[in-house]
Amino acid sequence: MSGRKAQAARNDELILQAARAVFTADPGAPIAAVAERAGVGISALYRRYPSKEALLQKLCGDGLKLYIEVTERALADDGDPWEAFAGYLRGIVDADTNSLTIKLAGTFQPTEELYHDAARSAVVATEVHRRAVEAGVLRPDVTVSDIALLFEQIASIKLGGEERASELRHRFLALAMDGLRVPPAHRGLPGPPTTDEELSARWSPSA
Incomplete structure (x- = not known):
């Protein structure tokens, strides 16, 4: 350049x-x-x-493309079925595309490209979910929508700075993954637990 x-x-x-x-x-x-x-x-x-609308469209468009990229990478993983699905979950949490969904859904008019990418994201999310269920590693009563809402719940964790928030998000993802897996996994959780100070700090005017 x-x-x-x-x-x-x-x-x-x-x-x-x-x-x-x-x-x-x-x-x-x-x-x-x-x-x-x-x-x-x-x-x-x-x-x-x-315009602000154009900027919001760009943000959400980039978020959708990143979601698709992470999911397609999981679909291309021919290794252990659970690890492929777990990599998808961790990758989406790291990408943090769901923070955009939580805050920006309904605040602007989507473009045709956004509708196209949203449809593509739904297709790949459904496929990665189907593969995990058919491989016998994901509970069959868990739906694609359940996973979408799980991502949003995890994205709502914003304690501390970016590094601490990421640490806590992965801790709670690990908790959730134990409930998603067949058979249940019992592994150590990543990162230290939330402290009382971190929880109470949210009520401080300077937080």
Whole structure:
């Protein structure tokens, strides 16, 4: 890339990171808050995204594409069936695409591309689920919708900074996975448990 194109790419990445942080905290925030957090001028933001709606469409489109990528990677895994499914679960938790679903669903008009990608994500999620059930490693009474809501519940864990939140999310995913697996697994949980201080800190005005 030329220097100008490289700078534009860096600005775009800053804008998208800022938009994700701003809108998952407050979907009603103005687009100016994104420019301020990204450290770019509002005119630079508008040159790339002419409206808040366009920015939300881009965020959710990228999230869907990442979801599809993680799921297709699990489908391509011909190894142990449970480990392939577990890799899918961990990958989606790491991708944190469900934070966008929780906060942004219904706040903008989806594009045709978004509808297409959403349909594709449903197909691959159903397939990875079907394979795990047919392999006898996932409880047959667990549905695709159950897994989708599990992802949303885990994404709602936001204690501490990003690293601590990720640690806790994987801890609770491990708990859930023991209930999903056939036969039940009993393994140690990753990461230390939530402390009373972490829970009570949410009530502090400075939290």
